[in-house]
Amino acid sequence: MRFLKAILNKPWDHQGEAASAIAGDMMSVSTSPQQLALNLFLAVASVLFALFGVAYLMRMEVDTSSPFFCGAGYWEVLQEPDLLWLNTGILVLTSGVIEFTKRESRANRSLATKIGLSVGALLTLAFLYGQSAAWGILHENGHLVDSTAASSFFYLLTGLHALHLIGGLWVWLSATMSAFLDRDEPNKVSETVRLCAIYWHYLLLLWVGLFALFLNT
Amino acid sequence: MAYVPIADRPDEMHDPQSFITKYIWSQDHKVIAIQYGGTAIAIGVVALVLSVLMRLQLGFPDTFAFIDPTDYYQYVTMHGMIMVVYLLTALFLGGFGNYLIPLQIGARDMVFPFLNMLSYWFYLLSVIILAASFFVAGGPTGAGWTLYPPQAITEGTPGAEGGILLMLLSLAVFVVAFTMGGLNYVTTVLQARTHGMTLMRMPLSVWGIFVATILGLFAFPALFVSAVMMAFDHLLGTSFFMPAMISLGESVEHAGGSPILFQHLFWFFGHPEVYIVALPAFGLVSDVLSTHARRNIFGYRMMVWAIVAIGGLSFIVWAHHMYVSGMNPYFGFFFAFTTLIIAVPTAIKVYNWVLTLWKGNIRMTVPMLFAMGFIFTFIHGGLTGLFLGNVTVDLPLSDTYFVVAHFHMVMGVSPVLVLFAAIYHWFPKISGRMFDEKLGKIHFWGTFLGTYAIYLPMHYIGALGVPRRYFALGTTDFIPESAFELNAAITVAALIVAAIQVVFFINVFKSLWKGEKADPNPWEATSLEWHTPHTPPHHGNWGPNLPVVYRWAYEYATPGVKDDFVPQSVPPGDVVMKKKGDVFKESEH
Numbered sequence: 109m110r111f112l113k114a115i116l117n118k119p120w121d122h123q124g125e126a127a128s129a130i131a132g133d134m135m136s137v138s139t140s141p142q143q144l145a146l147n148l149f150l151a152v153a154s155v156l157f158a159l160f161g162v163a164y165l166m167r168m169e170v171d172t173s174s175p176f177f178c179g180a181g182y183w184e185v186l187q188e189p190d191l192l193w194l195n196t197g198i199l200v201l202t203s204g205v206i207e208f209t210k211r212e213s214r215a216n217r218s219l220a221t222k223i224g225l226s227v228g229a230l231l232t233l234a235f236l237y238g239q240s241a242a243w244g245i246l247h248e249n250g251h252l253v254d255s256t257a258a259s260s261f262f263y264l265l266t267g268l269h270a271l272h273l274i275g276g277l278w279v280w281l282s283a284t285m286s287a288f289l290d291r292d293e294p295n296k297v298s299e300t301v302r303l304c305a306i307y308w309h310y311l312l313l314l315w316v317g318l319f320a321l322f323l324n325t
Numbered sequence: 326m327a328y329v330p331i332a333d334r335p336d337e338m339h340d341p342q343s344f345i346t347k348y349i350w351s352q353d354h355k356v357i358a359i360q361y362g363g364t365a366i367a368i369g370v371v372a373l374v375l376s377v378l379m380r381l382q383l384g385f386p387d388t389f390a391f392i393d394p395t396d397y398y399q400y401v402t403m404h405g406m407i408m409v410v411y412l413l414t415a416l417f418l419g420g421f422g423n424y425l426i427p428l429q430i431g432a433r434d435m436v437f438p439f440l441n442m443l444s445y446w447f448y449l450l451s452v453i454i455l456a457a458s459f460f461v462a463g464g465p466t467g468a469g470w471t472l473y474p475p476q477a478i479t480e481g482t483p484g485a486e487g488g489i490l491l492m493l494l495s496l497a498v499f500v501v502a503f504t505m506g507g508l509n510y511v512t513t514v515l516q517a518r519t520h521g522m523t524l525m526r527m528p529l530s531v532w533g534i535f536v537a538t539i540l541g542l543f544a545f546p547a548l549f550v551s552a553v554m555m556a557f558d559h560l561l562g563t564s565f566f567m568p569a570m571i572s573l574g575e576s577v578e579h580a581g582g583s584p585i586l587f588q589h590l591f592w593f594f595g596h597p598e599v600y601i602v603a604l605p606a607f608g609l610v611s612d613v614l615s616t617h618a619r620r621n622i623f624g625y626r627m628m629v630w631a632i633v634a635i636g637g638l639s640f641i642v643w644a645h646h647m648y649v650s651g652m653n654p655y656f657g658f659f660f661a662f663t664t665l666i667i668a669v670p671t672a673i674k675v676y677n678w679v680l681t682l683w684k685g686n687i688r689m690t691v692p693m694l695f696a697m698g699f700i701f702t703f704i705h706g707g708l709t710g711l712f713l714g715n716v717t718v719d720l721p722l723s724d725t726y727f728v729v730a731h732f733h734m735v736m737g738v739s740p741v742l743v744l745f746a747a748i749y750h751w752f753p754k755i756s757g758r759m760f761d762e763k764l765g766k767i768h769f770w771g772t773f774l775g776t777y778a779i780y781l782p783m784h785y786i787g788a789l790g791v792p793r794r795y796f797a798l799g800t801t802d803f804i805p806e807s808a809f810e811l812n813a814a815i816t817v818a819a820l821i822v823a824a825i826q827v828v829f830f831i832n833v834f835k836s837l838w839k840g841e842k843a844d845p846n847p848w849e850a851t852s853l854e855w856h857t858p859h860t861p862p863h864h865g866n867w868g869p870n871l872p873v874v875y876r877w878a879y880e881y882a883t884p885g886v887k888d889d890f891v892p893q894s895v896p897p898g899d900v901v902m903k904k905k906g907d908v909f910k911e912s913e914h
């Protein structure tokens with residue numbers, strides 16, 4: 109609550125503590141700007157997905173007693189493919205590998221870092237492939253994007269989640285490139301990996317939330 | 326030591342050299358600000374022309390054969406959306422946010438200059454996509470700026486094929502652009518302040534822009550969600566928002582979607598959007614008022630708190646736009662309650678502006694005129710907002726010209742007056758030239774009196790029950806003949822106001838071309854941007870050393886001090902005090 113304390117300051121008071129503040133209340137000592145921007149971005153993404161979640165729940169409640177209700181369009185439960193469990197497992201594993209990479213790169217162990225970076229990228233790709241395979245299964249079973257509201261949401265939300273992951277992968281791969289080409293300072297790579305780790309863990313949590321929503325509705 | 330991203334740099338700075346890197350692919354916040362501002366004003370002129378066309382039709386129905394109902398709806402929609410999103414939001418945050426944040430907090434640039442540049446180019450892309458919709462088959466969407474489904478994507482609505490899709494795409498791109506810019510503004514304010522620039526020493530401009538940016542970061546996702554889901558309904562045949570219905574004699578392929586869900590999402594964005602525009606305006610106008618009244622801003626802390634409180638509250642009032650949607654009355658009660666609560670911090674701000682003027686040494690400069698004009702129009706629009714915030718009063722007034730008059734006063738005219746105040750105020754710093762005072766005053770009086778001539782009568786027309794978004798009124802019993810005459814008069818006023826804006830552009834171009842060279846600090850202001858080593862500031866803003874801040878930005882007419890202002894960066898030891906026996910003399914200007 110440093111923020112609250114900061115805005116209690118009386119800037120016009122020439123005698124008080126405000127007058128002596130030269131280095132002042134720089135709020136930045138502990139976090140890098142990249143870290144702060146990432147935190148903010150995660151907050152924005154959370155709002156985005158929370159709004160989708162609210163829309164999902166509101167769309168479930170079709171008022172079948174309404175005089176306008178015409179017998180169609182009410183909520184039909186979607187049977188999600190079991191493959192999603194495997195995908196979830198892969199994503200958990202990915203998070204683990206990325207955590208491992210983070211530690212190794214911080215300890216400056218170059219070989220282990222490179223292995224971690226590569227395996228992390230491959231596992232992420234495997235997850236994405238698994239998600240698209242789940243789409244294929246749904247498609248084969250006749251659950252198209254416009255079949256029911258549940259299937260529409262499923263394609264939309266898994267797609268958006270995958271897009272977020274692809275965005276992260278882009279950063280991850282650039283760090284991988286630098287590590288292999290020895291382009292950047294090792295601690296720059298390790299900083300990127302550290303931020304990626306936060307992002308991947310976040311996307312794992314997000315996926316678990318989405319999956320729980322899908323399974324229960 | 327605190328982290329300062331681009332700290333003191335006594336060595337030679339690597340300035341971009343070529344024309345392209347300096348003015349086009351520039352990562353300098355000042356250039357990006359001007360790019361943002363220029364683009365926003367250019368598309369804003371389109372919106373202005375559209376409003377003139379609408380007024381022609383409304384004032385003189387059956388006269389202009391080239392405007393048919395389809396055109397009219399397209400004008401209404403594009404006018405509203407451009408004004409709110411592509412002009413005001415972009416100009417306040419992308420324009421003034423970019424220009425002022427680093428300069429007023431003493432940074433060399435934004436923390437992520439590359440992202441900043443990207444933000445502008447995405448914004449430009451969104452504007453181009455939007456403008457492209459004028460040229461696709463069927464034209465731009467005519468769904469109203471609220472884009473309510475089902476009609477927005479149902480055959481029969483203008484632009485229901487291509488136009489609406491381009492609108493949705495453009496909005497989605499805009500949200501991406503805004504998010505890139507917004508992450509930058511917030512991070513820069515929190516982390517790149519110079520030595521001594523505590524949060525509570527920041528000028529209110531930065532506070533307004535800062536909190537508005539946070540609102541934007543959390544409100545724009547709702548617009549993104551609604552745009553994506555509507556695009557799905559339209560392109561892929563899903564039924565998120567589309568109910569089963571009969572359209573043109575055939576039942577549509579959708580079933581079960583909820584149009585009300587869209588309204589909730591849209592207004593969860595739409596109401597904070599009002600404050601995304603208003604908070605920067607509040608901030609900028611506070612600084613202009615204080616500087617030209619030679620008085621410290623009254624109740625600085627309260628002003629900051631009010632900005633923060635309004636920002637928070639603005640997320641829990643959205644459904645006051647939906648009183649007529651058939652919502653639960655308890656729901657309506659809740660939203661009326663929160664709406665009236667938000668009036669409290671807003672009123673505090675108004676009192677503080679007026680009290681800042683009290684006993685001030687007011688200099689009637691052009692920016693000051695616009696800033697004082699804002700106080701009038703904002704009070705005016707705010708008061709009618711209290712009417713509309715009450716469910717029972719809103720029900721009969723909803724969708725009449727009373728609403729049009731209200732929101733134009735409060736979020737059309739008022740922010741635009743602040744924009745002009747800000748443009749005139751910072752023009753000498755941005756361009757290094759003075760503008761023409763006389764032309765500026767003509768511009769002010771024409772705009773200020775003209776907008777009153779437009780919108781005051783509109784309240785009356787609305788109270789008569791004249792509905793908004795109508796191409797023509799036809800013959801009805803409840804609309805007297807006099808209302809038609811009034812409509813013609815409003816149109817004449819609107820034409821005059823539109824024409825007066827030409828004076829502004831003449832002034833800008835004339836001054837850029839051969840204006841008098843500006844003093845680095847023509848208004849004798851205290852904040853950092855007026856004390857750069859160069860005017861306009863060079864790349865990196867501060868030369869080798871960052872400024873050090875010793876006080877807040879409102880040290881005007883301090884008792885015992887010789888000059889009537891003390892800049893933020895002057896060390897306490899260098900402040901010249903009045904000698905005993907000095908006769909107190911108001912500084913003349």
Ligand code: HEM
Pocket residue numbers: 376377379380401402404405406408409413468469470471729733736737738741779792793794795819822823
């Ligand atoms: C000279 C200045 C302006 C004039 C003459 C003007 C005129 C109009 C007119 C005639 C309408 C259509 C009303 C209807 O049929 O319902 C309208 C709608 C609107 N205007 Fe303006 N306007 C001006 C400036 C602005 C500004 C600066 C804003 C910025 C907030 C703005 C925002 C809107 C909005 C949001 C709508 C509603 C669009 C809709 O119903 O979908 N206008 N304006």
Ligand SMILES: [Cu+2]
Pocket residue numbers: 595596599642643645646
């Ligand atoms: Cu509102």
